[in-house]
Amino acid sequence: MSRYQRSAELFERAQASLAGGVSSNVRALAQPPLYFRSATGTRLVDADENIYLDFTLSQGPMFLGHSPASVLDFVNQAMRAGQLYGAQHELEIELAERFQRIVPCAELVRFCNSGSEAVHAAIRAARAATGRPKVLRFEGHYHGWYDEALVSAAPSLEQAGPREAPSPVLGSDGQLGSSGANIIILPWNDVDLLRTTLRRRGSEVAAVIMEPVMCNNACIPPQPGYLEAARDLCTEHGIVLIFDEVITGFRLDLAGAQGFFGVTPDMATFGKAMANGFPVACLAGKRTLMEPIANLQVNHSGTYNSNVMVTAAAHATISELENLDYQSVYRLGEALMNGLRELAAKAGLSVLAQGFGPVFHLAFTERDSIVDYRDSLENDAQRNREFVGAMLDRGIRLLSRGLWYLSAAHTEADIRRALAAAEDVWSAG
Ligand SMILES: Cc1ncc(COP(=O)(O)O)c(C=O)c1O
Structure with missing residues (x-):
């Protein structure tokens, strides 16, 4: 048997x-x-x-x-008082304040339920802030399963074409063909290609999004100077640099890859390790970029956002991580x-x-x-x-x-x- x-x-x-x-x-x-x-x-x-x-x-x-007992006990205790208010509670402010203390780019944050949602919100906010349509992303990086995110995450090379100018390759049946229409694809870790592409097309690009370590394929570290160069190029072209820290956040360092490498993006997404198995994610960003969300011009919503269980789990997890060697x-x-x-x-x-x-x-x-x-x-x-x-x-x-x-x-x-x-x-x- x-x-x-x-x-x-x-x-x-x-x-x-x-x-x-x-x-x-x-x-x-x-x-x-x-x-x-x-x-x-x-x-x-x-x-x-x-x-x-x-x-x-x-x-x-x-x-x-x-x-882990510390997380389960805190969640258990917090949820007995109430689970979801459809309104605010003090614990979510404290969690946001923790992010501000720990994460370099976190001037303002919003919480949601999954990494995919956080990426979706980041892209929307970047487009709103810049008034530009395009998102530049890299072959093999995974940013969740939503329509515009699941593009060239694991493309076949026949479909992707030449290394220097890959075509966007959709990852699922049922995605509209237009899902890739506003996505520019490049190979990662190649500063020259990023520089020349942005020189040509930078004025159309709202955001450059990347995993700061390409964990979803072969756990590839950034080449020395690559993150710094991407940072400078985005600043030069007025583009929002988004680090997708759904894996690296709280794992590479308490302050994520941005703390580990000392390169601060304009926005970052967190999930996974921030709450040890409870479904919560975070969009963190510079105040100016989060402003369109703050003044409600950018819609970011969610019935379950910041519910008591996940907020408590994130608190208890991060306080353990603050003491972790x-x-x-x-x-x-x-x-x-x-x-x-x-x-x-x-x-x-x-x-x-x-x-x-x-x-x-x-x-x-x-x-x-x-x-x-x-x-x-x-x-x-x-x-x-x-x-x-x-x-x-x-x-x-x-x-x-x-x-x-x-x-x-x-x-x-x-x-x-x-x-x-x-x-x-x-x-x-
Ligand atoms: C880097 C990265 N971004 C986004 C996501 C999507 O997160 P979720 O599965 O919570 O929607 C993942 C999931 O593995 C991820 O690894």
Whole structure:
């Protein structure tokens, strides 16, 4: 009998009621589809009672580990007084004030429910502030699943065309063809191309949006000077620079990638790690850019925005993070990356572990660096799938796309356990 028998039965049953058996397309990529019963710290238990050491952190949010008592207790206590007022409450002001203290670009903020929503709001606000239509974005960056965001997030090269001037490629059936009409696509990490494109078209561009570390593909760091150059070019052309910090926020540093690299965007979006699994996101920006939202000329709304549960969760999470020794997460993640490199070398495998302690990527490639989306395609996807599956069989849960997330709850013993499993997989051939 398969060790995933019960999950397989539940998945079979789910097909009859849940479209595709899942609630998010991204989850359909994980094979086999698992059903979970509980999660604490770095461990999850599935429907077959298998226990996993988790390096997915549920696509990143669980930076304090699963079920942290401090967050759950605070949420529990806050929600007993009321859950949603359709109006304001004091905790949301305090959360906004925390963002102002911590995040360099956060002169004013608005809260919403997901990263996709925050990106949508950022783009709308940037267009309102500049009166310009175009958004410049980069191949392979993921900014959520909304129509104008899901463009060239993972394009086929046949559709995308030449590297220097890629065509916008839509990511889903049902998107209007016009979804890409106002989107300019470039490869990331190429200052010269950004400079020449903005010289030609800068006056049409409302916003340049990027993940400041390209976490969604191969965890690519910015080339030295790239973020600074993008900052200067946006200032020169009167363009709103948006950092999508849905992954990097509160993970790379308490102050996000903008704090880590010392480059302040005009606007930034946050989600995931800000509330340890509770569905809340934030749009933060310079006062002048947030003004059209503040004076209600730009519509940003939402029934559930700033509800008590998620606001409390963000508070409790961020107050834990304010006391976190981030360096300890970096040390553990780097030990894991180094260990994987050494074990792969011993097994005669070419792998590239790149990124940062709190989030990194393992690629099966001959390359010694990946600097943009097209490089990232040179990853042996089949070998990666086999590795992720073999690790799962050994109780290590990884993301199918090769991204590893570390949490504040991981320990040295967890790292040893993961490395022992990888050694076992690779020594088995
Ligand atoms: C960088 C980035 N932006 C936006 C999003 C969309 O966030 P959500 O899934 O909360 O809508 C994601 C989700 O993974 C992301 O990684």
